[in-house]
Amino acid sequence: MNNNINNSTEKKSVGSVLKSTKFKRSGMATIMTVVFIVLVIALNILVSLLSARFPSMNIDMTAQKLNTLSDSALDAAKNVPNDTEIYVIAKEDDARNDRIFSEIKFSQVSNLLDKMAEANPKIKISYIDADTNPQFMSEHANENLSTGSVLISTAQRTKTLRIIDLFSASQDQTTGAMSYFSNVDSALANAVTMVNLENIPVVSVISGHDEFFDTTARADLETLLSNNSYSVQNVNLLTGEISADTQVLVIAAPSTDYTSEEIQKLRDFLSDSPAQAKLPNLAGFLEEWGVAVEEGVVIETNNTRIFSTNESYIIVDSAGVVLAENSYPLLVAPSSSPLQILFTSNADIAVKPLWKTSANAYTVMEELLENPDTSEQIIATLSEKIINVGGMPTTRNVVVFGSTPALTSSFITASTFSNPNYTIDLFSYLTGVEKNNNAIAPNQIQTNTIDISASGATIINLGLFVFTIGIPLVILIVGLIVFLKRRHL
Numbered sequence: 115m116n117n118n119i120n121n122s123t124e125k126k127s128v129g130s131v132l133k134s135t136k137f138k139r140s141g142m143a144t145i146m147t148v149v150f151i152v153l154v155i156a157l158n159i160l161v162s163l164l165s166a167r168f169p170s171m172n173i174d175m176t177a178q179k180l181n182t183l184s185d186s187a188l189d190a191a192k193n194v195p196n197d198t199e200i201y202v203i204a205k206e207d208d209a210r211n212d213r214i215f216s217e218i219k220f221s222q223v224s225n226l227l228d229k230m231a232e233a234n235p236k237i238k239i240s241y242i243d244a245d246t247n248p249q250f251m252s253e254h255a256n257e258n259l260s261t262g263s264v265l266i267s268t269a270q271r272t273k274t275l276r277i278i279d280l281f282s283a284s285q286d287q288t289t290g291a292m293s294y295f296s297n298v299d300s301a302l303a304n305a306v307t308m309v310n311l312e313n314i315p316v317v318s319v320i321s322g323h324d325e326f327f328d329t330t331a332r333a334d335l336e337t338l339l340s341n342n343s344y345s346v347q348n349v350n351l352l353t354g355e356i357s358a359d360t361q362v363l364v365i366a367a368p369s370t371d372y373t374s375e376e377i378q379k380l381r382d383f384l385s386d387s388p389a390q391a392k393l394p395n396l397a398g399f400l401e402e403w404g405v406a407v408e409e410g411v412v413i414e415t416n417n418t419r420i421f422s423t424n425e426s427y428i429i430v431d432s433a434g435v436v437l438a439e440n441s442y443p444l445l446v447a448p449s450s451s452p453l454q455i456l457f458t459s460n461a462d463i464a465v466k467p468l469w470k471t472s473a474n475a476y477t478v479m480e481e482l483l484e485n486p487d488t489s490e491q492i493i494a495t496l497s498e499k500i501i502n503v504g505g506m507p508t509t510r511n512v513v514v515f516g517s518t519p520a521l522t523s524s525f526i527t528a529s530t531f532s533n534p535n536y537t538i539d540l541f542s543y544l545t546g547v548e549k550n551n552n553a554i555a556p557n558q559i560q561t562n563t564i565d566i567s568a569s570g571a572t573i574i575n576l577g578l579f580v581f582t583i584g585i586p587l588v589i590l591i592v593g594l595i596v597f598l599k600r601r602h603l
Contacts, residue, residue, distance in 0.1 A: 180296060181225040183233075187303035191230040191237060196310050198237050200227060201250075201265040206241035214262055218281050222298050223264065230302065237306070264302070268309045275301050279337075304341045314345045315545040318360040322350040323368030326518045332366070334523035342538045351376040356383045361545040365396070367518040372396045384499070384510045403497040403512040404465035406454040410477040412447075412491045412516070419472050421446050425482065428471055430493050435466040437539050442532035445469065446525055450517035452477045453492045462499050468513070468540075469494035493517055511544050 183191070202223065204214050214220045231237045242250050244261060254272075257265060262277040282295045308314065317339055319332060327335070336346040349356055351372070356363060356379060363383060372380075377399050400407065414420050414428040421427040427448045432440075447469060455465050471493060476486040497512040515521065525533040 180219065180222045180298075183226055183229050184299050184303075187226070187230075187299050188233055190303040190307050191233040194234050194236050194306055194310055196236065196268045196270070198306055198309065199267045200230075200237065200239050200306075201267070202227070202239065202241050203244055203251075203259050203263045203265070204241060204261055205243050209241060215277070217283075217292065217294055218277075219296070220262065220281075222296060223280060223302075226298055226302055227264075230306070264305075266302075266305045266309050270311070271309050271314065273305045273309050275305055300341070304343070308340070308343045311343055313547070314343060315361045315541070315547045316345045316347060316357065316359045317362045317364060317541065318347045318349045318356055319364040319366065320351060320368075321348050322352050323370045323372065325365075325369070326367030327522070331522040334527055335364075335521060338526050338534060338537065339541065342541075344541065351379050355379070361547075362541060366521075368396065372399070384512065400512070400514060401456060402463075403499075404456045404458075404460070404463055405495050405497060405512070405514045406456055407514065407516065408452045408454055408477065410452060410479045412450045412452050412471060412475055412493065413478050413482060413486075414471060414475045415486070415488055416472050416474040419474070421448075424448070426450070428475065428493070430469040430471055432536065433467040433470050436468070436496060436543055437536070440535070440539055442536050444530065445532045445536060446520060447493045447515075447517035448519040448525070450491075450493045450515075450520070453495050453514060453516045455492060455495060462501075463497055464499075465495060465497045467492045467494070468496050469515075513540070513544070 202209055204220070206224075208214050210221050210224045212219055212221050227237075227239050231239050244251050244259070251259060254265060257263075257272065257274045258276075259265060259274065260277075262280070264275040264280070266273045266275070279301050280296070280298050282297065284293050284295070285291070286293070319327070319335070332348075339346050347357060347360070349360075352375075360383070363380070377396065380399060381402075397407065411426050412428060413425045415425070419429045421429055427446060428450065430445050430447045432438075432442045432445060455467065457463075458465055469492070471491040473490050474488045475491045476483070476488045477491065478486075494513065494515045494517075497514075499510045500507050501510060502508070519525070520533055521537060525531050526537055527534070
């Protein structure tokens, strides 16, 4: 009898507890806690999945916005019309976690490529491990690929970006400290634009005569042209031929004379008339085109037309015969030889000045003169000849610059000067190809100074509102709810 009573009492006690308000509140608090944890985990998984699918969701915390596409680069990606394959020569995990180069934030390449692919489904990104995929490397042996290279390919053509095209470095001569810079945004944007163009104008630069252009100057000119969708080739006239698709041939101030065979190759390229008489040197060839390069250096006496207090660093005028619709307020021609126009026109060649000095300039052979006779000096010329090719009239041009330094890195890589714009406009005129207004000028961004630090606005938004106020407030509210629930248990 007692046992039955005890069992009944125990059952009632358990039932009472399960039905009690205290148990319900305690159970509800536990459920809320579990649900909250599950929601946090689910939200984290969802955000991870969405950020992988939509890279633009990822917050760029770098001070220089290294992981954000510029407006121009984003437009370039959106406007890609053809299927474009981009191959990064690296293990994906190494590329995304900066394990390729110790000093370079290579993850920027992956981050910007992700956003390009997000902007346009025609852009596909692949990672190629050179060690495990030797077949790919063999198939693209002509591209000279190495770890960190980026190969952009369409049905029309391919373009390889080397690591030095994506990043650069400089050393402080005083402290020896290295500074690293990123060109990734503009390099990727210009590359995807170039490989999608219908036609690429070809520029050939002649070598083999101890030209003024050293490796650096040649690379700077090539970069300027490549960024504006030109293909640059090198040709040695002693051992090679000018390619048939060449539209502009650059002779960069040679220090040794050309052979008669080389001159004939130049003549053939410009006139398609190999039967003409041969001349012994380049000077004679230029005279055929109505231009003579004279001795001496042009000096400017007007201080307002001098750059960097050097009388031979002259601010010149565009003569306006061609490119008259454009303005070039700061064209600088350093250390220029004077040019003489031998004739303005003959039977088939017309010669025009391109760059002129003010009327206050003169030519000096050795020492500066106190009271020189000054006059306008010609610094650059354009000779034009119309020939018949395949039944169609075609223009051949010879451009002569008295100042080769005007086309070197100091003056064609700085937006301060008008030299870069003039150079590209001139090449567009010579090739008949419309200037690529979508080209993005290289914009070097230092990566190793403060790029892992947040900007002032980011520090305030994340530091104050998120970490200082937001997260603690959420924790406080959740803790208060749990406390109030349990207080009545």
